[in-house]
Amino acid sequence: MISPFIPFLDLRAGNEVVRKELDRAWRDVLGHGRFTGGPEVEIFESEFAEYCDSAHCIGVGNGTDALELILAALGIGPGDEVIVPGNTFVATAEAICAAGAFPRFVDVRPTTLEIDPDAVEEAINPRTVAIIAVHLYGQMAEVDRLESIAARHGLVLLEDAAQAHGARFGGRRAGSIGRAAAFSFYPAKNLGALGDGGAVLTDDDEIASRVRQLANHGRARESHWVHDVSGRNSRLDTLQAAVLSVKLPKLDEQNHKRRVLMQHYREQLPRRCMPLAQHGLAESVHHLAVVQVRDRAAATHVMSVAGIGWGLHYPVPCYRQPAFAEFVDEKLPVTDRAAERILSLPLSPTMTVAQVDRVCQVLSRLRGRS
Known part of the structure; x- marks a missing residue:
């Protein structure tokens, strides 16, 4: 007798568990027709911010955009260096390069393959402005030590939490540590949409406001027709937000x-x-x-x-x-x-x-x- 195939990741079965709720979410969005900027986006942003113990959640187009928007909001760019682990997914380094900054790769712990805080400290130099703690494979990096290193050297600590939805370190949620965190909702993630999606989480009001503006074509908050800065189009669309609200609980x-x-x-x-x-x-x-x-x-x-x-x-x-x-x-x-x-x-x-x-x-x- 031939044994049945065991898939690496069974997205079909996972979505079937919430099929009725997904069908209802689709009907609701189809009914009101606000496929971008619909009420479901703000609802999910509030839910996910609360889940992550963070003050702000800004839904964006994908996880890579989330990283890029954080760096842009912080003004990180040419001449700056950002420390990252050598075995992260390429999006982490791509975002740094897109900002015009320099990715400084460091080694990882042999047992966990998470970024090595000792290697981070050794890599710091006058050009270093930030450390990105990549929470790889679902486990958070050693954020206690990284926070201490960042504070001691006056650096910004950021989280790449694209693989760590719901993870904790010392009781603290991924997305609640450092100046800001980037999440991806790619379908294969623990919290996955039915397409691309991402979010920026932060407790910093200024970063939240800046990211939201940059992600919306640099549009001024007080006028739909005025653009204060040159931004981009990076939106979490309404349907994906509705899907994520179904799955988050x-x-x-x-x-x-x-x-x-x-x-x-x-x-x-x-x-x-x-x-x-x-x-x-x-x-x-x-x-x-x-x-x-x-x-x-x-x-x-x-x-x-x-x-x-x-x-x-x-x-x-x-x-x-x-x-x-x-x-x-x-x-x-x-x-x-x-x-x-x-x-x-x-x-x-x-x-x-x-x-x-x-x-x-x-x-x-x-x-x-x-």
């Missing part, structure tokens, strides 16, 4: 399911598949189930043959991408070593423990092959 429950499944992976995986560690103060939301394996080619082969989906995040580190070669003057050994070994296993809130067992059983066939 279920986020904590779904994150809990991810934790249960990840714990089962930790208990059942063979020793040759080592899950990333979790910091003692971190409450991860496990956006991805990442392990390190010595022979990744063998692991992906046995999974593919068995009908099990898998992913790689990221086999070519951001700092090794040709697009950023001009900004790199040293190797990052931990990042490089991990890039050869990381493997993302299937993980969805709708996944079953039995499916996790099957993935682990298939990977157990790797014994003696690496």
